[in-house]
Amino acid sequence: MTFDQPGQGEDPALSNHLHVAVIMDGNGRWASNRGWPRLVGHRKGAERVRELVDACPDIGIKYLTLYAFSTExxxxxxxxxxxxxxxxARYIKREAGRMNREGVRMRIIGDRARLDNKLRELFDWIEKETAGNDRVHLTVAINYGGRDEIRRATQAMARxxxxxALAxxxxxxxxxxxxxxTGFLPDPDLVVRTSGETRVSNFLLWQAAYSEYVFTPVLWPDFTPQTMNTILQAYGERERRFGGVVK
Known part of the structure; x- marks a missing residue:
């Protein structure tokens, strides 16, 4: 099974550098189906994040990008x-030591301007705290939107x-x-959306131009590392041509 990117050929070693992005959907619905407050579903979803991050090295994921909170x-x-x-905030404080022990580097993407000062400081801290890690690259999108990201990027380029400074x-x-x-990341090889919805919801609009997509009916709190591994096995059977033709 080969996980390749444009221009990188079919080197089997690249299977250890897979970039998977996930739209984590269905937390509120999972809780509502059980008669519980929506936040219970979000807390359960956070547990699934921990499990998936722990499993990444074993299932071949080097880069994991999670859509946690959109601009909408x-x-x-x-x-x-x-x-x-x-x-x-609780996730970062609780998982900081674990991430360092497991070699996880955490970064936050999105517009931080609207966020609370203490939360922004916590984001800065965890990024510095885990900066030396390279086993798994965990990126969490908070107050993130693809169109907003492109707008901010083009404004910066125009300046x-x-x-x-730029010709x-x-x-x-x-x-x-x-x-x-996401300038520090390779483009995602695979984008997974849970909960049965079949839209991209303003996520990685530029980066996912040639990504493969999987839409699964599984609600995020029910999504396990085994679920991801099954998806990856199916992904491994796909042929990514990047606009070319089969020879």
Whole structure:
């Protein structure tokens, strides 16, 4: 089973560098189906994150990017939004030691301007705390939207062109990628969305141009490392041509 990227051929060693992005959907529905508050589903979902991160080295995932809170999620109730922000903070504090022991590097993408100062400081801290780790790269998208990301990136590029720091001729696909929040990551090989919804919801719009997609009916709190491994086995049977033809 080979996990390749454009221009990288079919080197089997690349199977250890797979980038999987996940739209973690269905937490609230999972809880509501049981007559519980939606935040119970989010807490259960956080447990699944821990399990999946732990399993990444064994199932061949080097880069794991998780969609945790979108720019549109502010439309939810104040109770749910505040509960989610508290959950993010608790996860980082609780998992920091574990991530360092397991060689997990954590980064946060998205627009932090709207977030609480203490949460932003916590994000800065965990990124510095885990900066030396390289076994698994965990990226969590919080207050993230693909269109918002592209807007912020193009504004930054425009400022650099205006100041002379960037020549117009230097603006290329590769350069645009560097200005995105994910400039430190390879493009995702596979994007998985849970809960049965079949839309991309403004997630990694530029980066996922040639990604494979899987839409599974499994709600995120029921999504286990075994579920992911089954998806990866099926993904391994796909042939990624990146616009080319089969020879």
């Amino acid at each position: 999620n502010w439309k939810r109730t104040t109770e749910e939004v505040m509960g989610l922000m508290s959950l993010f 650099d062109v205006a100041s002379g 117009l001729e230097q603006v290329s696909d590769a350069m645009i990628s560097k200005y995105l929040d």
